[in-house]
Amino acid sequence: MxxxxxxxxxxxxxxxxxxxxxYxxxxxxDNEARFEHYFRTYPSYGAHRAGYCVSAGLGPLASRLERYRYGDQxxxxxxxxxxxxGAPLFGKDFLDWLGANGDFRRLTLRAVPDGRLVHPHTPITVVEGPLALAQLVETPLLNHRNFATLVATKASRVKQAARSGTVLEFGMRRAAGLxxxxxxxSALVGGADFSSxxxxxxxxxxxxxxxHAHSLVQAFIALGGAELDAFRAYARIYPDDCVLLVxxxxxxxxGVPNAIRVFEELRAGGRRPAGIRLDSGDPASLAPAAARMLDKAGFGDVPIVLSDRLDEISISRLTEKLARDADDPDRIIGRLVFGVGSxxxxxxxxxxxxxxxxxxAVRQDHRWRHAFKRTDDPAKAAPPGRKSLWRLYGDSGYAHGDMVTLAEETPDRKEEDAPEPLLEDAWRHRKLSGEENLQAARARRRADMARLRAECSDLVDPEPYPVVRSPGLQELSDRVPAAVMIGEG
Amino acid sequence: MxxxxxxxxxxxxxxxxxxxxxYxxxxxxDNEARFEHYFRTYPSYGAHRAGYCVSAGLGPLASRLERYRYGDQxxxxxxxxxxxxGAPLFGKDFLDWLGANGDFRRLTLRAVPDGRLVHPHTPITVVEGPLALAQLVETPLLNHRNFATLVATKASRVKQAARSGTVLEFGMRRAAGLxxxxxxxSALVGGADFSSxxxxxxxxxxxxxxxHAHSLVQAFIALGGAELDAFRAYARIYPDDCVLLVxxxxxxxxGVPNAIRVFEELRAGGRRPAGIRLDSGDPASLAPAAARMLDKAGFGDVPIVLSDRLDEISISRLTEKLARDADDPDRIIGRLVFGVGSxxxxxxxxxxxxxxxxxxAVRQDHRWRHAFKRTDDPAKAAPPGRKSLWRLYGDSGYAHGDMVTLAEETPDRKEEDAPEPLLEDAWRHRKLSGEENLQAARARRRADMARLRAECSDLVDPEPYPVVRSPGLQELSDRVPAAVMIGEG
Structure with a gap:
């Protein structure tokens, strides 16, 4: 292909x-230009909204941009x-320029790396390079970064809700094509442990x-067998990976009694059953009931996979209920596996x-000139200037806010702030394998989550995380040059 | 690449x-098996739900399946x-079988073609062929068909809301990666006229x-020019395709006064301006105001592109208001172009x-055996048997419902029903070009929309479209064979 x-x-x-x-x-x-990518609001899921986002998509974006070419085709x-x-839309001279100059590796690409927590109105991806090329990177950049950050954020919330349970990403059947x-x-960066x-x-x-799916059991029944035969056939091939849909x-x-029979057979052969899966009904009653049946049969460590229309809210309702009502909450929550799909x-x-x-900003004659934008909608106004992004930490080690400064500024260094620059060269990870990139991103997320105050990560009604502008940036944002005043030109 | x-x-x-x-x-x-794809509910967008869906994704699916190979890699x-x-998950004998037999073209693939209207609980894609291969097609089939049908449906609703206006799909920046x-x-099948x-x-x-984007204007201003210079530069390169973001x-x-100056210059050169674009503010007041300014300058036919957070509801509010309040509703609605993105x-x-x-169903010894499924959730029960799908028309030419029958049945042919079979061989279009497939799908949608009663296509609170089961299918669905009764096996 x-x-x-x-x-x-x-x-x-x-x-x-x-x-x-x-251009x-x-x-x-070829004038050098600066573009900055930021989002305006946390994802708002209806009755609840996120209190942080998880940066993602940078690795996939960089590896894609690296291979993009304006080739013959x-x-x-x-x-x-x-x-x-009827005339050609693009002139030959421009297409020649594209063919010769359209290599995205010429761009400086700096970003908050995958896995780190990010917040609205902060530059999380910044591009510098020839104006035309920096313009051309917009669509793939937004496409990859916006969607990936969105899904990593959702996954992180799901993982929070799952507590000590495991999270599997099962979404291909309803996801958007490729x-x-x-x-x-992105889900694996954000909090999903594994995927299907x-x-x-x-x-x-x-x-x-x-x-396995229902079809396995249905096929065996249709061919004259029974659920138990399907379970046995599955266990025979996967004695060490045997999760049965009940x-x-x-x-x-x-389902559960038949699974237990098969698990007993596996145990007799020295194998360890891998779990049961519940795909319908009320998990708050079915999961504990199934757990009791498994416990009674001596399978107290066998995982229970849940996979019916789950999200962070339904999962947190369940884990909260179990934490409150179960005899041994840690054990039952820890054996739950949440297969989260659509x-x-x-x-x-x-x-x-x-x-x-x-x-x-655009550079001319060795000088950067700020690019301003007014609109009829203040929420859509874009602050000018080349910016940097810092995270400030308190003595406690918790992040107490992000600060956006002009690129040439450093935050006023109060002792307790310990400003950490968040933007890194996005190309530098491109030689890492997919595995190395994922593991690094996951480590970043874990570290950032540990430094985020709990109130800011609440699944519902989180407290606002402070994002401030440096005085220099604020002063620049308030300025509007004559050329963008109405009536000029 | x-x-x-x-x-x-x-x-x-x-x-x-x-x-x-x-297996x-x-x-x-290699037992022949039958799988059927159906959706359970119309998309429900919160306060409103769809009254029909537009089948899509079949063309992309078929061309993908045709190229899938279990090759060496x-x-x-x-x-x-x-x-x-630690042992291999897949045996060599199975992988050899896959390599030799894993060609999806061996499957019979029948479906309601792209562009046709479809309804819940009807088999819109059916697969027959070797059990293992038919199982393996599930993920790509659901992935392509579910998402494409969803977006085509949304696009169709947007197109309805736009009335005589034009619809452009602008969604790449927030869409899901590739x-x-x-x-x-899918949007182009469902109702979008063009895409970016x-x-x-x-x-x-x-x-x-x-x-063009704001960045064009910003760049010119930052480099010492003004909005008008940016507009002129754009018009110089695209005198016949000049849409200006105002x-x-x-x-x-x-924005509008500057655009009019440039349009006058274009007109003086014998060119026809292509439009202005409004990307912020209240379109219900801005669009008519901009239209009046354009009219006054003699540009009464210049399109007005709107692109700020549109969907079918915001568009229908606008077109309804214009239909009610505007002096010449047909003219202003007809010149509107809706750029609908995220x-x-x-x-x-x-x-x-x-x-x-x-x-x-699964076949053994030349006989089809029905596959049943019970669950703890009646909404998730799947009716057994190999089915066909028909559309029934009344004398008026309007569809008065869909009927699901067993494959060997034909609907009772009352004269007025004129049952039309909806499932077609999905492979047969594979030699068509992308263009031919799109045009055919669009023609199907137009024809089906014309035969759908208006009450069923209302954007809000549509009337239910009747879907019925034939008596033969109903009788079979009510039967539950001994093998799936509890306690068997």
């Missing part, structure tokens, strides 16, 4: 190319595009996880992150 | 492969997968559409379709 054209550098919005040609024709395509496709007048792979990778996605798990060096007929009357892979309730990519 | 492993046949959930190996080891991998990756015991391409293709997505538009033979500074005070590409409010893929 060759890569289809629409997966390469033509994976873009038309206006990036038309603008690039204007080229106007002789400013791409340039031929562009050369065939037509104006409504975007399912980015959903999986074979290809994406392979890429990041994790074993894919799974059980709700095809009746969970407590048929609602994770699509970030149900908040299916997109409102990240934008704004020009903040 | 070579195709990454995770875009090929390993784009699947692990359990499809583990089940396939059980193989049990000697039933894929088989090597599978051979490296390990049980928790899933953005499937979103674009260059690669996906190229694939289906449509021109990509776009304007809200970088102030829509009515700066909320279309992610189907905001209902980000996944709950489609499932269920085993309904």
């Amino acid at each position: 060759t890569t289809p054209l629409q997966h390469g550098v033509l994976f873009t919005d038309l206006y990036q190319l038309t603008m690039a040609q204007v 080229f024709s106007h002789g400013i395509a 791409e340039l031929a496709a562009l050369a065939h595009m037509r104006s409504v007048s 975007g399912a792979n980015l959903a999986t990778e 996605n074979v290809g994406a798990s392979h890429k990041v060096g994790l074993p894919a996880k799974g059980t 709700d095809t007929i009746d969970t407590l009357e048929s 609602r994770l892979a699509t970030s149900e309730g908040a299916p997109y992150l409102d990240g934008v990519f704004k020009l903040t | 070579t195709t990454p492993l995770q875009h090929g046949v390993l784009f699947t959930d692990l359990y499809q492969l583990t089940m396939a190996q059980v 193989f080891s049990h000697g039933i991998a 894929e088989l090597a990756a599978l051979a490296h997968m390990r049980s928790v015991s 899933g953005a391409n499937l979103a674009t293709e 997505n260059v690669g996906a538009s190229h694939k289906v033979g449509l021109p990509a559409k776009g304007t 809200d970088t500074i102030d829509t009515l005070e700066s 909320r279309l590409a992610t189907s905001e409010g209902a980000p996944y379709l709950d489609g499932v893929f269920k085993l309904t």
